[in-house]
Amino acid sequence: MRQLFTFIKKEFLHVFRDKKTLLMLFGLPIAQIILFGFALSNEIKNTKIVVADYSKDAVTRQLVSKIEASNYFDIEESLQSSAAIQASFKKGTIKMAVVFPENFANDLLHTRKATVQVIADASDPNLATTVTNYITQIVNDYNTESGIAAGQPLQIVPEMQMLYNPELRGAPNFVPGVMALVLMLVCTMMTSVAIVKEKELGTMEILLVSPFHTIYIIIAKLAPNLLISLVNLFIILILSAVFLDLPVKGSILLLVFCSTLFIMTCLSIGLLLSIGAKTQQAAMMGSLMGMMLPTMLLTGFLFPIENMPLIMQWLSNIVPSRWYFIIIKKVMLKGLGFEAVWKETLILAGMCFLLFTISLRRFKIRLQ
Amino acid sequence: MEPVIITERLTKRFGQFIAANELTFQVEKGEIFGFLGANGAGKTTAMRMLCGLLAPSSGKARIAGFDVYTQTEKIKRSIGYMSQKFSLYDDLTVAENIRFYGGIYGMSRPLIREKTDELLQELQLQNEAKTLVRELPLGWKQKLSFSVSIVHGPEIVFLDEPTGGVDPVTRRQFWDLIYHAVDKGVTVFVTTHYMDEAEYCNRVSIMVDGVIAALDSPARLKAQFGADNMEDVFYELARNAKRKAD
Numbered sequence: 131m132r133q134l135f136t137f138i139k140k141e142f143l144h145v146f147r148d149k150k151t152l153l154m155l156f157g158l159p160i161a162q163i164i165l166f167g168f169a170l171s172n173e174i175k176n177t178k179i180v181v182a183d184y185s186k187d188a189v190t191r192q193l194v195s196k197i198e199a200s201n202y203f204d205i206e207e208s209l210q211s212s213a214a215i216q217a218s219f220k221k222g223t224i225k226m227a228v229v230f231p232e233n234f235a236n237d238l239l240h241t242r243k244a245t246v247q248v249i250a251d252a253s254d255p256n257l258a259t260t261v262t263n264y265i266t267q268i269v270n271d272y273n274t275e276s277g278i279a280a281g282q283p284l285q286i287v288p289e290m291q292m293l294y295n296p297e298l299r300g301a302p303n304f305v306p307g308v309m310a311l312v313l314m315l316v317c318t319m320m321t322s323v324a325i326v327k328e329k330e331l332g333t334m335e336i337l338l339v340s341p342f343h344t345i346y347i348i349i350a351k352l353a354p355n356l357l358i359s360l361v362n363l364f365i366i367l368i369l370s371a372v373f374l375d376l377p378v379k380g381s382i383l384l385l386v387f388c389s390t391l392f393i394m395t396c397l398s399i400g401l402l403l404s405i406g407a408k409t410q411q412a413a414m415m416g417s418l419m420g421m422m423l424p425t426m427l428l429t430g431f432l433f434p435i436e437n438m439p440l441i442m443q444w445l446s447n448i449v450p451s452r453w454y455f456i457i458i459k460k461v462m463l464k465g466l467g468f469e470a471v472w473k474e475t476l477i478l479a480g481m482c483f484l485l486f487t488i489s490l491r492r493f494k495i496r497l498q
Numbered sequence: 499m500e501p502v503i504i505t506e507r508l509t510k511r512f513g514q515f516i517a518a519n520e521l522t523f524q525v526e527k528g529e530i531f532g533f534l535g536a537n538g539a540g541k542t543t544a545m546r547m548l549c550g551l552l553a554p555s556s557g558k559a560r561i562a563g564f565d566v567y568t569q570t571e572k573i574k575r576s577i578g579y580m581s582q583k584f585s586l587y588d589d590l591t592v593a594e595n596i597r598f599y600g601g602i603y604g605m606s607r608p609l610i611r612e613k614t615d616e617l618l619q620e621l622q623l624q625n626e627a628k629t630l631v632r633e634l635p636l637g638w639k640q641k642l643s644f645s646v647s648i649v650h651g652p653e654i655v656f657l658d659e660p661t662g663g664v665d666p667v668t669r670r671q672f673w674d675l676i677y678h679a680v681d682k683g684v685t686v687f688v689t690t691h692y693m694d695e696a697e698y699c700n701r702v703s704i705m706v707d708g709v710i711a712a713l714d715s716p717a718r719l720k721a722q723f724g725a726d727n728m729e730d731v732f733y734e735l736a737r738n739a740k741r742k743a744d
Contacts, residue, residue: 136601140590147589332583336647339549339579339656341571342602 133342137350144324145354155320159312159362163305163369177202177261179226180218182209185234193246193272197228202264219251226250226261305370306458307431310451311422312366313359313389314396318421320355321400322413330410348493352397359393360386367462379465385458388471391478392454396421398485399450405492425451453478502527502654502685503548508557510543517543519708520557525701527653530676530686532699532716536736540708541689542658548687549656550574562653575603578652578684582659586643588632592623595631596646603650617645620678637668644675648684655679657688661695673698693728702728704735711735 145152181197183190198205206224209215215227229247238244248265252258328334337347363386371377378385400417407413426432428446435446446452453474460466460474468475503525510518518540525531535541546552548561550570559566562576586595593614600610618624621641631639640660648655657676661669673695676686688699696702696716703713712719712735716728723731 133602133604136598140587140594140598143590143594144587331587332581332585333587335551335581335583336579336585336599337602338551339574339577340599340602341574341604 134346134350137342137346138353141324141350141354145358151320155316155358156362156365158316159308159366160369162308162312163366163373176204177226177257178206178224179203179228179261180206180209180215180224182211182215182227182229184210184232185230185236187235189235189238189244189276190230193230193269194228196268196272197265200264200268202261215249219249222251224251225254225257226265228265304431305366305374305376306455306462307429309363309366309389309458310392310429310431310455311425312362313393313454314421314425314451315417316362317355317359317393317396318400318403319414319417320358321351321397322403322407322417323410324351324355325401325404326407326410326413329404329408344493345490348401348490352394352401355397355400356390356393359396360390363389363393376463378462380461380467384468384471385461388454388457388461388475388478391475391482392450395450395478395482395485398482398489401489401493402485405489424449428452429455431455448481450478450481453481500527501525502562503531503559503687505548505559506557508544508547508559509555510540510547510552511555516708518547521710523703523710523713525654525685525687527685528680528683529701530680530688530699532696532702533687533689533705534696534702534732535689535705536739539705539736539739541705544705545656545658545687545689549577549579576653578647578650578655580644580647580655580657580660582662584636584639584643586631586639586646589630591628591630592618592634592642593627595642596649599646600649605650613649617649620675621645637664637671640664640668641672641675644672644679648679652684654685654687657686659689659691661690661692666694669695693732696728696732704732706735706739 179197181194183194194205197203203226206218209218209227212229215229218224218227227247227249229249231245231247234244234246246269248262250258250262325334328337338344367378367382367385399421403413403416403420407416428435428442428449429451430446435443435452438446457471457474457478460471464470501524503523505521505523507520507522508518509516509520521544533541533545543552547554547566548559550561550566550573554566561573564570564572564576566573587598590598596614596617597610600613605613614627618627621638623638623642626634626638631642634642644655644657644660647657661672664672669692676688676698680686688695690696699716701713701715702719703710704719705711712722712731714722719731720726720728723734725731725734
């Protein structure tokens with residue numbers, strides 16, 4: 131036991147001596163969260179929009195000037211055709227179009243109801259949601275004000291249309307995604323590099339000739355990474371609660387438990403990679419290319435899995451981060467308990483067990 | 499004299515390939531035993547079997563009295579090992595390296611401290627205890643590496659081309675350390691490509707194509723082959739090799 135402790139202490143020395151890696155380890159999650167934090171920021175100012183006013187009456191003019199007066203929007207130009215609106219969207223210069231149909235004030239006066247069309251570029255779903263909410267707010271304000279003045283409620287109904295991404299997947303997807311990505315990268319890369327480094331240095335042979343057990347070598351190599359990853363996890367959780375307004379709604383304990391499972395899975399993958407890799411660079415490239423791409427593509431946080439071809443959907447099932455991502459979303463964002471995630475947890479536990487066993491066995495075979 | 503390494507027809511096959519074929523030899527306690535051979539002759543395979551890293555295909559071997567098939571754990575406790583690759587941790591200090599290797603052999607803390615002082619004094623590295631190993635010159639690293647490999651007091655130390663890439667002066671100093679260890683009763687099993695080093699050994703075996711082609715003291719080998727130096731003896735034997743180096 132004391133031998134193991136000596137070894138783990140040595141591993142920590144390695145980590146703390148290497149300032150560059152240390153910086154990367156803790157800088158990565160912070161940078162990611164801050165980066166995504168800006169993308170998620172609620173405050174949107176001076177968004178460029180166009181207005182198409184086919185009615186040109188008192189009511190529409192009032193509404194347009196209200197929109198113009200708010201500092202959320204800059205009206206780029208007034209257009210008169212849907213083709214022109216389409217063109218502006220395609221150029222990417224505007225984020226939203228507000229269309230008042232003909233006879234707007236007339237309709238409002240006679241039927242007490244009029245519809246304003248709001249078209250938003252939802253390829254950036256966060257922005258689209260936010261700007262359409264602002265417009266709704268402005269229209270509602272007008273409804274209330276003019277309704278009071280007229281003594282009777284008027285109803286202008288904003289009709290939303292989300293271009294490019296009608297489902298509006300986005301915002302809260304990112305934090306769980308970043309968690310999966312960061313943990314995956316740190317664990318696999320750190321582990322594989324740490325082990326390959328010993329092979330490169332020739333110290334691995336010395337360790338194998340010593341009475342120190344192979345299983346101890348593995349434990350000692352994994353222990354610091356497990357700890358660092360857990361610290362990283364908490365950094366991400368705190369940052370997202372403080373800056374992104376995404377606190378953990380469910381049980382932290384459950385979250386930590388599932389994260390540990392996921393971390394162990396990633397560590398096992400790192401172990402497997404280290405068996406194949408001969409140099410530290412190879413190990414690093416292997417974890418970057420081999421792990422980052424599937425994690426980004428097949429986890430579901432950038433691209434919805436339901437929309438993928440069937441074969442990709444099947445493939446995504448073997449990506450551990452996919453299941454972890456679902457767990458995090460349910461526990462962290464929706465506040466659901468174990469009964470909602472037991473299936474995913476079981477799958478993750480199974481993967482963890484399988485990968486760990488395989489890597490352990492292959493590690494022994496390879497070195498002896 | 500009692501033998502600490504005894505092998506009898508020790509063989510290792512990898513599929514059809516016989517890497518080490520029926521090796522039979524003994525190494526006495528306190529001896530410096532040189533293990534020579536061209537690249538690919540089977541030295542490393544043989545050494546790995548003796549260290550308990552590789553299970554033999556057939557034959558017998560006892561290291562420090564323990565069987566290579568069934569008592570590898572006990573063998574590992576009784577031997578030290580230094581590889582051709584430099585085997586200390588660059589980013590740890592001299593003292594931390596010693597502490598680590600002492601630690602994984604299960605030495606107690608006071609014993610490690612005592613051994614560390616002793617070792618640093620012997621290498622005259624007292625002032626460098628807290629220096630990172632990467633800042634030491636190569637020669638010092640190699641000497642330190644050797645001292646660390648016997649810090650736990652093994653009966654036998656296996657040195658796999660320990661002096662690769664070092665200048666002759668440092669090599670000579672390195673051998674002084676080896677002699678010093680032998681004085682304390684350690685048996686040294688060393689592979690090398692330097693024929694001047696072969697002369698320093700008590701006995702030398704030369705492997706060719708997986709078998710031991712010659713085994714005797716350097717003086718007698720030279721007499722047997724009518725050669726002036728070990729270089730010629732080695733060349734005489736190795737040039738008939740059929741295997742290509744890998």
